[in-house]
Amino acid sequence: MSDPIPPTPTDDDALPKGAEMLTGHNYDGIQEYDNPTPAWWTWIFIGSVVFAVVYLFFVLSAGDELSPHGQFRRASIANTEKKFGELGDLEPDAATIIAYMDNEQWMAFAGNVFKTNCIACHGANGEGGTGPNLTDDAYIHVASIEDIAAVIRDGAANGAMPPHETRLHPNEIVLVASYVAAMRGQNRPGNPPKGEDIPPWETP
Amino acid sequence: MSQAAIPTDPPPQADASASHLDSFSYDDAICRMFMSAMFIWGLVAFLVGMILAIQLPFPYIPGTDIPTNFNLEWFTFGRLRPLHTNAAIFAFAGNAIFAGVYYSTQRLCKTRMWSDLFSRLHFWGWQLVIVAAAVTLPAGITQSKEYAELEWPVDLLIAVVWLGFFGVNFLMTLLNRRERHMYVALWFYIATIVTVTVLHVFNNLVIPVFGPGLVKSYPVYAGVQDAFMQWWYGHNAVAFFLTTPFLGMMYYFLPKAAERPVFSYRLSIVHFWSLVFIYIWAGPHHLQYTALPDWAASLGMVFSLMLWMPSWGGMINFLLTLRGAWQKVASDPILKFFVVAITFYGMATFEGPMLSIKSVNALSHYTDWTIAHVHAGALGWNGFLAFGMMYFLLPRLFQAKLFSPKLANLHFWLATVGILLYIIPIYVAGITQGLMWRAMTETGQLAYPDFVETVIAIKPMWMLRILGGGCYMAGALIGGVNLYKTWAARPKTYDVPVIQAAPLSKLEGVPEAKPEPTIDGVADIAKTLNVWATGWWHRKWERLPIRFTVWVVIAVVVASLFEIIPTFLIRSNVPQIESVKPYTALELYGRDIYVAEGCYNCHSQMIRPILAEVERYGEYSKPGEFIYDRPFQWGSRRIGPDLARVGLTRPQAFWHAEHFEEPDRIVPGSIMPPYPWLFDKEIDWRSLEKRMRAINLLHGGEAYTEEQLTNAEAHAREQAERIAAQIETDGGRGGLSEKQVVALIAYLQRMGTDLNAPPEAPAEEPALDDATASLHTTPAEGGE
Numbered sequence: 010m011s012d013p014i015p016p017t018p019t020d021d022d023a024l025p026k027g028a029e030m031l032t033g034h035n036y037d038g039i040q041e042y043d044n045p046t047p048a049w050w051t052w053i054f055i056g057s058v059v060f061a062v063v064y065l066f067f068v069l070s071a072g073d074e075l076s077p078h079g080q081f082r083r084a085s086i087a088n089t090e091k092k093f094g095e096l097g098d099l100e101p102d103a104a105t106i107i108a109y110m111d112n113e114q115w116m117a118f119a120g121n122v123f124k125t126n127c128i129a130c131h132g133a134n135g136e137g138g139t140g141p142n143l144t145d146d147a148y149i150h151v152a153s154i155e156d157i158a159a160v161i162r163d164g165a166a167n168g169a170m171p172p173h174e175t176r177l178h179p180n181e182i183v184l185v186a187s188y189v190a191a192m193r194g195q196n197r198p199g200n201p202p203k204g205e206d207i208p209p210w211e212t213p
Numbered sequence: 214m215s216q217a218a219i220p221t222d223p224p225p226q227a228d229a230s231a232s233h234l235d236s237f238s239y240d241d242a243i244c245r246m247f248m249s250a251m252f253i254w255g256l257v258a259f260l261v262g263m264i265l266a267i268q269l270p271f272p273y274i275p276g277t278d279i280p281t282n283f284n285l286e287w288f289t290f291g292r293l294r295p296l297h298t299n300a301a302i303f304a305f306a307g308n309a310i311f312a313g314v315y316y317s318t319q320r321l322c323k324t325r326m327w328s329d330l331f332s333r334l335h336f337w338g339w340q341l342v343i344v345a346a347a348v349t350l351p352a353g354i355t356q357s358k359e360y361a362e363l364e365w366p367v368d369l370l371i372a373v374v375w376l377g378f379f380g381v382n383f384l385m386t387l388l389n390r391r392e393r394h395m396y397v398a399l400w401f402y403i404a405t406i407v408t409v410t411v412l413h414v415f416n417n418l419v420i421p422v423f424g425p426g427l428v429k430s431y432p433v434y435a436g437v438q439d440a441f442m443q444w445w446y447g448h449n450a451v452a453f454f455l456t457t458p459f460l461g462m463m464y465y466f467l468p469k470a471a472e473r474p475v476f477s478y479r480l481s482i483v484h485f486w487s488l489v490f491i492y493i494w495a496g497p498h499h500l501q502y503t504a505l506p507d508w509a510a511s512l513g514m515v516f517s518l519m520l521w522m523p524s525w526g527g528m529i530n531f532l533l534t535l536r537g538a539w540q541k542v543a544s545d546p547i548l549k550f551f552v553v554a555i556t557f558y559g560m561a562t563f564e565g566p567m568l569s570i571k572s573v574n575a576l577s578h579y580t581d582w583t584i585a586h587v588h589a590g591a592l593g594w595n596g597f598l599a600f601g602m603m604y605f606l607l608p609r610l611f612q613a614k615l616f617s618p619k620l621a622n623l624h625f626w627l628a629t630v631g632i633l634l635y636i637i638p639i640y641v642a643g644i645t646q647g648l649m650w651r652a653m654t655e656t657g658q659l660a661y662p663d664f665v666e667t668v669i670a671i672k673p674m675w676m677l678r679i680l681g682g683g684c685y686m687a688g689a690l691i692g693g694v695n696l697y698k699t700w701a702a703r704p705k706t707y708d709v710p711v712i713q714a715a716p717l718s719k720l721e722g723v724p725e726a727k728p729e730p731t732i733d734g735v736a737d738i739a740k741t742l743n744v745w746a747t748g749w750w751h752r753k754w755e756r757l758p759i760r761f762t763v764w765v766v767i768a769v770v771v772a773s774l775f776e777i778i779p780t781f782l783i784r785s786n787v788p789q790i791e792s793v794k795p796y797t798a799l800e801l802y803g804r805d806i807y808v809a810e811g812c813y814n815c816h817s818q819m820i821r822p823i824l825a826e827v828e829r830y831g832e833y834s835k836p837g838e839f840i841y842d843r844p845f846q847w848g849s850r851r852i853g854p855d856l857a858r859v860g861l862t863r864p865q866a867f868w869h870a871e872h873f874e875e876p877d878r879i880v881p882g883s884i885m886p887p888y889p890w891l892f893d894k895e896i897d898w899r900s901l902e903k904r905m906r907a908i909n910l911l912h913g914g915e916a917y918t919e920e921q922l923t924n925a926e927a928h929a930r931e932q933a934e935r936i937a938a939q940i941e942t943d944g945g946r947g948g949l950s951e952k953q954v955v956a957l958i959a960y961l962q963r964m965g966t967d968l969n970a971p972p973e974a975p976a977e978e979p980a981l982d983d984a985t986a987s988l989h990t991t992p993a994e995g996g997e
Binding site for chain 1 (some may be wrong): 276317320321323392394396465467468474475476477478479480481483487502507508511512514515516517518521522523525526529535573653654656657658659662663821822824825827828829831832861862863864865866867868871878880881939943969
């Protein structure tokens with residue numbers, strides 16, 4: 010530093026290094042040492058700049074491979090495989106829906122889908138809320154068991170029941186239809202029956 | 214500093230060689246005013262924080278059906294939370310900044326503030342801003358951009374007070390100084406004043422809507438760009454309002470209190486410039502995994518990482534300044550407060566870069582982790598520095614012995630225990646909830662599909678936080694006793710010491726000379742670098758305040774433009790989605806209610822491309838979905854679930870009507886407060902056209918047709934009656950067609966539905982290919 014006042018060594022014996030120099034600056038009594046920046050500080054700083062350049066180059070040139078969207082798409086495909094790899098494609102017909110009603114493993118799976126998507130309006134156990142009770146024998150938009158899948162897929166009641174075609178996997182629609190069909194007859198206390206009483210599900 | 218006597222700082226030594234000396238005195242009265250305001254507003258901020266902390270785990274007074282918002286709109290979380298953040302930042306920290314800046318600048322410049330009148334205009338203008346905030350925010354008058362909630366009239370006042378009074382007064386003081394060089398504290402103050410001005414102006418560019426009883430505006434930016442500008446602002450408000458001025462203050466008050474020289478002048482230079490230049494870029498890290506383009510998010514991340522050492526430069530300089538003074542730290546409450554402040558600064562500025570890393574952010578974002586982080590910063594760094602400074606200033610400003618060093622120590626320990634009791638449970642809450650949101654079962658499904666489960670799990674942590682906040686506030690109250698008692702012991706008239714110093718023009722000085730390189734036998738470039746590294750050129754800048762200020766402006770503006778220009782100009786950042794259409798009159802009005810009620814304080818509108826998130830909420834959000842969103846409502850914390858696709862998952866008007874009336878009746882365990890006033894307050898039909906015309910102006914007349922504008926009220930009434938009828942048919946209340954709740958429901962029913970909306974019936978030639986393409990926007994095609 011070229012300064013009006015030449016740097017002077019400090020006389021403070023509490024300092025680790027006797028060679029520490031003051032800059033000679035004095036502001037309202039505040040002085041400053043002329044110490045260099047700590048080496049570890051300097052090198053981590055330089056390292057972070059180097060990392061930044063390298064990281065940006067790799068991430069931006071890798072494109073989809075490292076982008077959040079690319080990672081999501083691969084995770085999504087893998088997860089669908091994990092869910093339904095052994096199941097194949099289910100048909101939304103009466104036979105399939107009835108066949109899965111007694112399948113403990115897949116009804117647990119459907120219960121999770123129900124909890125994620127249905128309980129807000131139909132209640133935690135299907136007893137109804139702002140939507141109808143699913144545990145009695147009265148139905149509004151369902152005449153036979155495969156109608157349940159259709160209502161889930163396409164919605165009903167002028168959109169009060171939303172369509173789930175884009176929201177759920179086709180298999181999930183079939184399995185939740187089984188799950189809902191199996192609720193019938195539990196007659197849980199909740200909303201009073203609404204709609205028409207329909208004949209029991211036909212067993213194939 | 215010894216507590217035994219009133220400290221008297223030695224008056225600056227007069228330069229014997231100067232022939233003429235000026236006589237002047239410092240304006241300490243203004244410092245007393247700002248310090249008292251800091252304390253009072255600090256208590257207000259803490260108190261509102263306590264109310265919010267209680268409202269979260271206790272939506273109802275336990276054992277009763279009395280909601281803790283008492284069915285009052287202005288006492289509801291969504292409206293009070295902005296009051297808390299604004300009070301903490303602009304009222305508490307703001308007044309602390311001004312107290313510290315006015316005290317230290319006069320002494321570092323050896324001059325009185327340039328204008329006593331400007332100092333007073335600044336003080337009273339700023340208090341007026343705070344009072345305006347305290348009135349407008351609970352009234353629901355808000356821009357809804359975090360820490361920039363205040364509406365345009367208050368924004369104009371802020372601009373005048375900040376730049377016109379504070380900025381001019383400060384810069385004129387610099388020009389009138391009697392100290393040749395500017396100390397590092399002043400560099401940080403310069404950076405604060407110019408950058409906050411730039412941030413404030415460009416984030417608050419709006420088109421006002423005028424009408425009877427209407428204080429409302431729409432930002433000139435929409436959707437992705439609005440989000441980008443907001444977090445450029447939001448992040449740098451932390452940088453240039455809560456960091457740089459406080460660093461400057463620490464550079465003054467710490468060496469004064471410790472009576473030790475600052476560790477390294479060169480470190481000051483390097484960390485100052487690197488901090489100022491790098492901070493500006495880091496804003497997009499608030500938007501990782503959102504619809505912000507990838508390149509911007511990646512830039513935000515790497516600049517945050519590069520910011521780690523520049524931030525720590527300050528911490529190291531402070532901690533190493535304390536070498537040889539640690540025995541003092543054990544006995545002096547001022548230094549104790551400062552050491553804890555520095556520690557929290559170091560912790561928060563390590564955590565910040567860490568949270569910006571994409572994979573960490575994927576977990577932390579929208580959780581309480583962010584809340585813990587900001588409280589470590591605000592209570593730990595800003596709060597402890599402010600209170601340490603208060604104890605330094607009390608005896609000096611009131612010219613009386615500090616009433617009780619023992620109570621100051623008690624304040625310190627209560628604050629320390631309080632902050633730990635606050636942040637540790639909230640870190641646990643954040644990480645717990647983040648992990649629960651993303652947890653998947655062996656069958657590839659959500660482990661906690663019901664959102665409420667993840668709220669109930671962290672409620673105990675929220676209760677502990679009340680205890681922590683209570684301790685911190687109790688400490689502050691004890692500080693208040695010390696403040697009051699010291700003030701009460703002040704002399705009848707304050708002693709105003711006359712200071713003598715030579716005017717700058719008369720100061721003898723040797724111009725900085727370029728030193729010779731100290732290395733030999735190397736390439737010229739190495740020699741040049743060697744000379745440059747001595748920092749001699751910087752010493753020259755330090756006596757040129759205007760040039761220094763210009764360089765700071767260049768640093769922040771250039772860095773900003775590097776990000777802002779591409780964000781606005783590159784069309785592929787926001788790919789157009791044909792099916793996304795402007796909101797109807799009623800939906801727009803409902804959206805404005807959503808903004809006014811502060812729904813964004815608890816609900817995000819941004820589904821990230823993350824597996825668990827798409828499972829829970831639906832298809833992830835696309836940039837093109839937000840082009841009519843003024844302001845954007847992506848949110849930053851999910852106290853309740855995301856709402857980006859609520860129009861698809863909760864289309865039933867009846868559901869919403871029931872839910873607004875008593876949320877936990879419809880969603881057992883919900884902590885959302887009831888909103889009964891939505892069923893009483895009427896829609897302001899006459900304002901609809903004005904609102905739409907403002908939006909239309911911002912979209913170059915493309916958003917609405919003249920028919921839609923002139924018949925806005927008729928169209929809106931039609932939609933409102935339809936929704937009211939749906940509610941009644943499903944078994945809900947009748948007669949709601951004039952009420953605000955219907956408009957809000959209209960907006961919620963619309964939200965997130967445009968993406969896969971069927972194309973309108975083609976008027977002439979159907980553009981079949983485009984229409985089918987937009988119908989089948991799958992995740993695979995929905996990327997950049």
